[in-house]
Amino acid sequence: MTSTAPTPEATDVRLRRSRLRPSDRVRTGLGGLASRPGRTLLTALGIAIGIASMVTVVGISSSSKADLLAELDELGTNLLQVRPGQSLFGDSATLPPDADAMVRRVATVEDTAGIISIPGDVQRNDHEDEPNGLGIVATDGRVNDTLGLTARTGRVLGSSEQHLPVVVLGSLAAERLGIDDLTGGPTITLGDDRYQVIGILDSHPLHPDLDRSVMIGEAWAKQRYGIDPNHSAIYVRVAKDRVEVTRPLLARTSNPAAPNEVEVSRPSDALEAQTKVDDNLQNLLLALGGVALLVGGVGIANIMVISVIERRAEIGLRRALGASRGHIRSQFVIESAALSTLGGALGIALGVGATAAYASSQGWTLSVPAAALGGGVLAALAIGALAGLYPAAKAARLDPADAVRPHA
Amino acid sequence: MTPPVIELRGVVRTYPGEPPVRALDGVDLRIDTGEMVAIVGPSGSGKSTLLNVMGTLDRPTEGSVLIDGVDTRRLAERHLCGLRATRLGFIFQSFHLLESARVIDNVANGLLYQGVSRRERERRAQRALDLVGLGDRGTTKPPKLSGGQRQRVAIARAIVAEPSLILADEPTGNLDSRTSDDVLGLLDRLNTELGATIAIITHDHEVAERVPRRIAVHDGRVSELVGATA
Ligand SMILES: Nc1ncnc2c1ncn2[C@@H]1O[C@H](COP(=O)(O)OP(=O)(O)O)[C@@H](O)[C@H]1O
Ligand SMILES: [Mg+2]
Numbered sequence: 001m002t003s004t005a006p007t008p009e010a011t012d013v014r015l016r017r018s019r020l021r022p023s024d025r026v027r028t029g030l031g032g033l034a035s036r037p038g039r040t041l042l043t044a045l046g047i048a049i050g051i052a053s054m055v056t057v058v059g060i061s062s063s064s065k066a067d068l069l070a071e072l073d074e075l076g077t078n079l080l081q082v083r084p085g086q087s088l089f090g091d092s093a094t095l096p097p098d099a100d101a102m103v104r105r106v107a108t109v110e111d112t113a114g115i116i117s118i119p120g121d122v123q124r125n126d127h128e129d130e131p132n133g134l135g136i137v138a139t140d141g142r143v144n145d146t147l148g149l150t151a152r153t154g155r156v157l158g159s160s161e162q163h164l165p166v167v168v169l170g171s172l173a174a175e176r177l178g179i180d181d182l183t184g185g186p187t188i189t190l191g192d193d194r195y196q197v198i199g200i201l202d203s204h205p206l207h208p209d210l211d212r213s214v215m216i217g218e219a220w221a222k223q224r225y226g227i228d229p230n231h232s233a234i235y236v237r238v239a240k241d242r243v244e245v246t247r248p249l250l251a252r253t254s255n256p257a258a259p260n261e262v263e264v265s266r267p268s269d270a271l272e273a274q275t276k277v278d279d280n281l282q283n284l285l286l287a288l289g290g291v292a293l294l295v296g297g298v299g300i301a302n303i304m305v306i307s308v309i310e311r312r313a314e315i316g317l318r319r320a321l322g323a324s325r326g327h328i329r330s331q332f333v334i335e336s337a338a339l340s341t342l343g344g345a346l347g348i349a350l351g352v353g354a355t356a357a358y359a360s361s362q363g364w365t366l367s368v369p370a371a372a373l374g375g376g377v378l379a380a381l382a383i384g385a386l387a388g389l390y391p392a393a394k395a396a397r398l399d400p401a402d403a404v405r406p407h408a
Numbered sequence: 409m410t411p412p413v414i415e416l417r418g419v420v421r422t423y424p425g426e427p428p429v430r431a432l433d434g435v436d437l438r439i440d441t442g443e444m445v446a447i448v449g450p451s452g453s454g455k456s457t458l459l460n461v462m463g464t465l466d467r468p469t470e471g472s473v474l475i476d477g478v479d480t481r482r483l484a485e486r487h488l489c490g491l492r493a494t495r496l497g498f499i500f501q502s503f504h505l506l507e508s509a510r511v512i513d514n515v516a517n518g519l520l521y522q523g524v525s526r527r528e529r530e531r532r533a534q535r536a537l538d539l540v541g542l543g544d545r546g547t548t549k550p551p552k553l554s555g556g557q558r559q560r561v562a563i564a565r566a567i568v569a570e571p572s573l574i575l576a577d578e579p580t581g582n583l584d585s586r587t588s589d590d591v592l593g594l595l596d597r598l599n600t601e602l603g604a605t606i607a608i609i610t611h612d613h614e615v616a617e618r619v620p621r622r623i624a625v626h627d628g629r630v631s632e633l634v635g636a637t638a
Contacts, residue, residue: 016487017490018492019522020521024520031506035506035507035508314504314506316465316504317498318521319465319492320465320498321520321521321565322490322493322494322521323489324485324489324521327521400465400466401460401466404500404504404577
């Protein structure tokens with residue numbers, strides 16, 4: 001045979017590589033999915049469930065938190081509470097009678113209101129004597145504004161009713177006393193005295209103590225029961241953003257003689273702590289969603305491996321048409337990533353739907369962080385690409401000569 | 409002088425095993441531009457192995473394969489693939505069509521790995537379909553086609569890139585004799601009218617007799633069959 005040296009033309013051939021346009025790369029990757037819609041949907045379902053559960057967890061928690069935080073903000077992260085603590089000897093201390101007035105004089109303080117606890121039983125009728133855990137507090141009416149108290153039915157205890165034997169019930173107190181509304185002019189007894197109920201308060205999550213109390217006028221209480229004038233709690237509304245500087249001042253101001261016998265707290269902290277507890281639960285649920293995603297990813301890898309085995313003839317054909325190993329690999333990685341992303345999109349739709357349904361059942365406004373949506377899609381994409389790596393490598397490694405042979 | 413379209417020099421292909429199979433046992437072969445060659449031989453004689461080696465889907469254990477004068481031993485994978493994309497067209501016994509893709513897309517895939525734009529692929533695919541007499545079936549999907557039509561689609565795909573060499577491995581193996589005649593007639597026409605260089609494997613002597621040059625494969629060795637009758 002004659003030996004032929006490479007001609008210039010042949011040198012060009014040597015430099016020619018097989019080449020797949022980016023748009024065709026994507027198209028080939030998606031083609032495999034479109035040709036098996038049923039399987040595609042079923043396989044995507046695993047990822048969909050994982051993403052849906054995570055979006056739902058994040059969405060519900062975010063919606064509820066958004067609601068709570070909005071409420072907190074309204075109720076006041078700028079509200080402080082001053083209470084008597086304990087003396088050095090462990091006795092319960094008292095606040096000086098002028099503590100309220102002193103505190104109100106602090107420049108950053110906008111408003112104060114004191115309440116006085118009165119010992120005694122609260123009953124619907126005087127012949128009942130089961131303990132019900134309800135307390136009596138006397139207020140001078142300022143507490144309505146300072147705490148933003150509102151009545152669910154009837155009215156709050158106004159300053160004009162200070163001298164009358166009338167009472168306003170906290171929400172929980174009303175429930176325990178079995179008073180749902182004011183029809184028929186319900187009354188209750190405090191000690192030996194009968195009081196007309198003129199209002200039932202809304203629930204005030206920042207002040208569970210008040211929910212559990214009945215309120216009477218301070219003036220009436222002093223006149224009828226001769227209570228001492230020491231406040232059992234003073235609520236202090238502070239100028240926004242001045243809470244941190246004001247807080248340390250309050251103990252000394254309210255009881256200069258014994259500041260260590262004063263407890264200053266911020267009621268909203270307790271509620272915020274509750275949302276922290278929710279975080280733990282949320283993390284647990286997120287972890288479960290993560291496990292679902294992992295399982296979904298393994299499912300995709302599985303189906304892709306099966307797909308590669310079934311499609312060996314297609315792979316062989318593509319190699320014969322000039323596809324490189326890299327082209328085959330990218331086709332299957334893209335297919336896997338697309339499959340998973342489809343699941344992710346489906347999961348987001350499901351998750352947002354579930355969150356919306358739950359939020360509306362709770363009367364919340366829907367709030368799903370955009371990061372959760374974007375993160376969901378990205379996570380699905382990454383999982384799919386990762387799950388596709390092994391099957392894609394398997395496909396790329398197929399011997400093209402073997403793959404084009406008719407197989408049994 | 410232009411080099412032969414393909415030249416095999418001392419090609420050996422051994423499949424490992426107990427004992428190893430020497431599927432090609434020192435093959436020298438040369439096919440020039442415009443030739444149409446039939447490769448005949450009994451089952452298991454090494455015909456498919458020969459075709460796969462010629463098509464660079466398989467690499468010889470020993471010896472060399474030159475395509476358009478280029479020694480494929482020295483080519484990197486990506487250039488071998490480029491060679492297949494531009495210089496070689498394959499036709500298989502079982503058609504190897506993508507069942508869920510339209511006929512025109514199946515044909516256009518013959519240009520996919522050359523980086524040709526979609527519009528250009530479709531334009532040329534339509535021309536190739538016209539050439540094989542299926543110009544009006546572009547939007548059909550393969551399951552709607554008869555065996556003969558499917559093989560014509562595969563032929564259109566093999567010629568769409570205007571390769572230097574078309575390799576057909578028992579293209580009529582799945583067809584009845586009348587359809588076989590049609591398909592063979594088509595390949596004949598491509599050779600005589602368009603000057604396509606074609607190598608066809610067949611173990612059908614009737615088919616082989618219609619082809620001017622015949623090569624026999626026996627136990628991995630090739631021999632030229634001279635004369636009009638086998
Ligand atoms: N991938 C393989 N591994 C091992 N042996 C093979 C393989 N492919 C083909 N063979 C063997 O090589 C010989 C030639 O096979 P083949 O080229 O397919 O012949 P033909 O196409 O003429 O029927 C046969 O003995 C066959 O069993
Ligand atoms: Mg064979």
